[in-house]
Amino acid sequence: MLLLVPTLLGMSVFIFLMLRLLPGDVVDLMTAGQEQATDESKRKLREAFGLADPLPLQYIKWLLGLLRGDPGKSLRSGQPISEALGQALPITLELTLLAVLLATTLAIPLGVLSASRRDSKADFGGRVAGLIGLSIPSFWLATLTLLFTSVVFSWVPPVSWVSPTTDPLGNLEQMLLPAAALAVQLMAIEMRMTRTTMLEVLGQDYVRTARAKGATEQLVTYRHALRNALIPVISVIGFQIGTLMGGSAIIEVIFGLNGIGATLIQAIFNRDYPMVQAAALFLATVFVVINTSVDLLYGYLDPRIKHA
Amino acid sequence: MSPDERFLMRRGLTRRTWLLRAGLLAGSGLLAACAPAAPAAPTQAPAAAPTQPPAAKPTAAPTTAPAVAATTAPAAKPTTALAAAPTTAPATGGKKGGKITWALEQDPVHLIPYGAVPTANMWGKEFMYDSVIAWDRNLAIQPALATEWSAPDDHTYVFKLRQGVKFHDGSEVTAEDVKWGIEAQADPPAPGIKTQYPAKITTIDAVDKYTVRINMSGPDPSVIGYFAWQRYTPVTPRGIYDKINVLTQGIGTGPYKLVEFVPNDRVVYTRNPDFWNKDLPYLDEITLKVLPDEQARVAALRSAAIDGATFTADVAKTMANDRNLTVLKGLYAAHKEIQFVLKDPKNPWSNVKVRQAINHAINRQDIIDKVFGGDASYSSIIPPGYGDWPLPEADLKGNYLKYDVDKAKGLLQEAGFGSGFEMELQSINPPRYITQAAEVVSEHLKAVGIKANVVPLEIGTFAKNNADGSYPGAQLTARGMRGDPNGYVTEFHPKTPIFATWFEGGFLNEELTKTLDDALLTPDQAKRKALYTRAQQILLTEFPHIPLVQDMKYQVVRSRLKNMYVSYTDFNTGLRESWVEA
Numbered sequence: 001m002l003l004l005v006p007t008l009l010g011m012s013v014f015i016f017l018m019l020r021l022l023p024g025d026v027v028d029l030m031t032a033g034q035e036q037a038t039d040e041s042k043r044k045l046r047e048a049f050g051l052a053d054p055l056p057l058q059y060i061k062w063l064l065g066l067l068r069g070d071p072g073k074s075l076r077s078g079q080p081i082s083e084a085l086g087q088a089l090p091i092t093l094e095l096t097l098l099a100v101l102l103a104t105t106l107a108i109p110l111g112v113l114s115a116s117r118r119d120s121k122a123d124f125g126g127r128v129a130g131l132i133g134l135s136i137p138s139f140w141l142a143t144l145t146l147l148f149t150s151v152v153f154s155w156v157p158p159v160s161w162v163s164p165t166t167d168p169l170g171n172l173e174q175m176l177l178p179a180a181a182l183a184v185q186l187m188a189i190e191m192r193m194t195r196t197t198m199l200e201v202l203g204q205d206y207v208r209t210a211r212a213k214g215a216t217e218q219l220v221t222y223r224h225a226l227r228n229a230l231i232p233v234i235s236v237i238g239f240q241i242g243t244l245m246g247g248s249a250i251i252e253v254i255f256g257l258n259g260i261g262a263t264l265i266q267a268i269f270n271r272d273y274p275m276v277q278a279a280a281l282f283l284a285t286v287f288v289v290i291n292t293s294v295d296l297l298y299g300y301l302d303p304r305i306k307h308a
Numbered sequence: 309m310s311p312d313e314r315f316l317m318r319r320g321l322t323r324r325t326w327l328l329r330a331g332l333l334a335g336s337g338l339l340a341a342c343a344p345a346a347p348a349a350p351t352q353a354p355a356a357a358p359t360q361p362p363a364a365k366p367t368a369a370p371t372t373a374p375a376v377a378a379t380t381a382p383a384a385k386p387t388t389a390l391a392a393a394p395t396t397a398p399a400t401g402g403k404k405g406g407k408i409t410w411a412l413e414q415d416p417v418h419l420i421p422y423g424a425v426p427t428a429n430m431w432g433k434e435f436m437y438d439s440v441i442a443w444d445r446n447l448a449i450q451p452a453l454a455t456e457w458s459a460p461d462d463h464t465y466v467f468k469l470r471q472g473v474k475f476h477d478g479s480e481v482t483a484e485d486v487k488w489g490i491e492a493q494a495d496p497p498a499p500g501i502k503t504q505y506p507a508k509i510t511t512i513d514a515v516d517k518y519t520v521r522i523n524m525s526g527p528d529p530s531v532i533g534y535f536a537w538q539r540y541t542p543v544t545p546r547g548i549y550d551k552i553n554v555l556t557q558g559i560g561t562g563p564y565k566l567v568e569f570v571p572n573d574r575v576v577y578t579r580n581p582d583f584w585n586k587d588l589p590y591l592d593e594i595t596l597k598v599l600p601d602e603q604a605r606v607a608a609l610r611s612a613a614i615d616g617a618t619f620t621a622d623v624a625k626t627m628a629n630d631r632n633l634t635v636l637k638g639l640y641a642a643h644k645e646i647q648f649v650l651k652d653p654k655n656p657w658s659n660v661k662v663r664q665a666i667n668h669a670i671n672r673q674d675i676i677d678k679v680f681g682g683d684a685s686y687s688s689i690i691p692p693g694y695g696d697w698p699l700p701e702a703d704l705k706g707n708y709l710k711y712d713v714d715k716a717k718g719l720l721q722e723a724g725f726g727s728g729f730e731m732e733l734q735s736i737n738p739p740r741y742i743t744q745a746a747e748v749v750s751e752h753l754k755a756v757g758i759k760a761n762v763v764p765l766e767i768g769t770f771a772k773n774n775a776d777g778s779y780p781g782a783q784l785t786a787r788g789m790r791g792d793p794n795g796y797v798t799e800f801h802p803k804t805p806i807f808a809t810w811f812e813g814g815f816l817n818e819e820l821t822k823t824l825d826d827a828l829l830t831p832d833q834a835k836r837k838a839l840y841t842r843a844q845q846i847l848l849t850e851f852p853h854i855p856l857v858q859d860m861k862y863q864v865v866r867s868r869l870k871n872m873y874v875s876y877t878d879f880n881t882g883l884r885e886s887w888v889e890a
Contacts, residue, residue, distance in 0.1 A: 030425045149607070150606070159614060161570075266572060
């Protein structure tokens with residue numbers, strides 16, 4: 001738990017430096033193709049953006065700003081970054097949670113089915129589907145889904161974002177497809193994980209004992225086996241939430257959703273340093289925090305795991 | 309010149325080839341009409357709208373548009389769409405009402421009125437602003453907020469404003485507002501940056517409530533083109549920076565009023581019922597939606613979630629058979645060229661014969677066929693479609709840009725590089741087609757013994773190399789729109805900032821410098837044309853840069869959307885006059 005602080009600090013240095021290793025800065029981009037732009041005007045812009053300071057000073061200024069809760073302003077749009085990320089966060093969060101929800105509600109029953117009817121046709125089908133799901137890149141699936149629904153149903157999700165609080169149905173209509181595209185891979189992972197751990201658990205002594213005392217197969221499967229099999233599955237889901245939040249970037253771009261990932265990608269192309277730093281650090285923080293929470297949850301779910 | 313920013317700013321997910329329409333320009337930025345069927349004369353222009361730079365004949369002579377148009381346009385291309393919908397010919401009699409959604413392939417980033425660099429900024433803001441004058445679809449200059457303009461002498465311009473025009477906030481447009489705006493353009497607050505502002509403007513006077521006088525230190529006929537370029541010269545209420553957050557809001561006089569701008573997502577406009585041109589606008593609402601992914605735009609268009617967008621040539625052609633869709637195409641200002649840095653005499657390409665050899669070794673038709681699906685033109689230093697300023701295509705094909713391998717080999721021999729040499733050819737990537745063009749060029753050069761290694765670079769890196777001249781060889785890049793032909797040759801003049809980076813000490817042509825100086829002192833358009841012709845002839849002999857081709861821009865719209873056309877300027881200006889049919 002205490003490792004959180006040095007981890008994040010190291011992360012911030014890394015993000016800060018990585019970005020500045022890329023050739024070209026925002027001023028180069030802004031003045032590209034402008035034959036009339038003078039060195040003087042470029043210098044003034046760099047000073048205005050704080051890019052003229054030595055790197056360590058820039059870093060310290062940024063860090064102090066962060067500690068005050070102010071990640072600065074976008075160099076390209078001038079928009080306060082907290083505001084930009086504030087608009088983007090709910091979209092990414094909803095997308096991620098919806099994807100996890102979709103994946104989990106389908107994957108766990110399927111995994112259980114697959115395990116309890118091992119080597120049946122259903123099991124075989126489930127395993128093949130799982131492999132396919134694992135192998136399909138989500139951006140490919142997203143593009144294909146869009147083209148498919150547009151050609152076959154003459155329908156695509158509405159392009160303008162509506163908040164779930166103002167129009168829950170409209171929001172769902174918009175988010176379901178991207179969430180599904182994002183969910184497929186996670187679903188495959190969860191299903192295979194559930195199947196594997198279920199198989200393991202079903203071979204345990206206490207399951208045999210439960211059966212021996214006359215518990216129904218259903219009771220054995222859900223009460224005795226599944227509960228114990230779920231622990232590793234939950235940890236996988238936890239880790240995946242962090243991955244999904246960053247990994248949803250391409251899905252966001254394809255579906256025209258202005259989430260954190262899409263914002264980050266654009267900021268990188270624009271060399272919008274403070275925006276990239278804030279978005280990347282935010283995602284890194286989410287990842288670290290979720291992983292830590294999963295560790296804690298793990299101990300809670302399985303008291304045998306002690307925390308130092 | 310350096311890569312046009314629109315390529316640099318482009319986010320990586322789309323490649324576009326574009327297209328379109330042949331406008332023509334003539335005059336100092338005054339482009340005369342040419343396209344078939346397009347009326348050359350200003351239709352709505354009140355009385356004396358001079359379409360020619362006023363300085364031509366002080367006071368009197370507002371020659372009407374046709375006179376200028378007479379310089380015609382060799383480049384006039386069929387502007388018809390694949391699906392046979394004419395893209396020119398302004399239609400009339402549109403229906404009022406209706407809403408459309410247009411997809412933008414890039415985020416506008418912000419909507420600041422002055423000093424914005426990204427073209428996408430203009431895409432986001434163009435419907436709410438007017439300048440004092442404007443280009444029509446054929447790049448002929450038309451009245452906008454000014455009803456007439458004149459040049460009492462060769463260093464003064466006077467604009468007479470339309471009376472009673474209201475800003476979207478209800479206040480009236482006065483000469484003080486115009487004066488304030490031009491002064492803001494001279495030193496735009498960040499994130500704006502001064503780029504195209506005419507250096508010779510000294511002071512602005514609000515002579516009376518409706519008269520603005522521009523005083524200059526000397527003649528500069530390119531000023532008129534600058535004021536027609538609404539991207540840089542919108543008229544705003546004075547003090548607009550204190551009234552609103554200009555990053556996401558705006559107050560103009562245009563046909564549509566801004567409702568909201570959500571960065572990286574959408575821009576929403578509603579009709580301005582008080583627009584000064586009572587015939588416009590037709591639509592009740594325009595929503596601009598940012599959709600960077602091209603296939604997502606295809607899907608949205610096919611399912612009617614959007615009404616139109618820009619596409620690459622290949623993708624646009626796949627939609628030509630859909631009865632619900634109309635494909636528009638046309639020339640646009642974005643020719644491709646090879647740029648050298650000529651400061652180090654040790655480099656082979658510092659030898660003019662080597663550059664001439666490279667020029668003649670390149671088979672432009674092959675680039676057009678392989679990279680642009682046969683849909684592109686040879687480009688001079690000034691691109692085709694830009695009025696009659698470029699050298700005629702026949703001249704380019706048969707002489708200046710002729711594909712002639714034997715001649716190329718001979719020139720290399722004379723230069724002492726008969727056995728060839730190795731160089732780097734950097735290209736922007738994405739868009740992919742720039743790099744594809746570089747690969748085709750590399751093949752051509754191989755045939756004469758030059759090993760050109762193609763190095764695709766992400767935009768930021770490319771821009772930095774371009775700006776500081778730090779590339780060991782050449783760059784293949786794209787140019788953009790300019791307000792005046794001078795914009796396409798200015799980097800070859802020693803007084804332009806970028807000259808020091810690219811050429812100082814390695815390239816200087818006295819005749820060229822003098823020709824460019826003279827052209828800016830010459831208000832007479834016919835004489836100017838002769839000077840820019842001469843300048844291009846010199847440049848296409850010395851080849852500090854080697855122009856390649858100009859491709860087409862494609863836009864595909866739902867067939868219910870009428871009167872849209874591909875704008876030569878690379879904006880979506882047609883939407884100002886578009887309507888929908890039920």
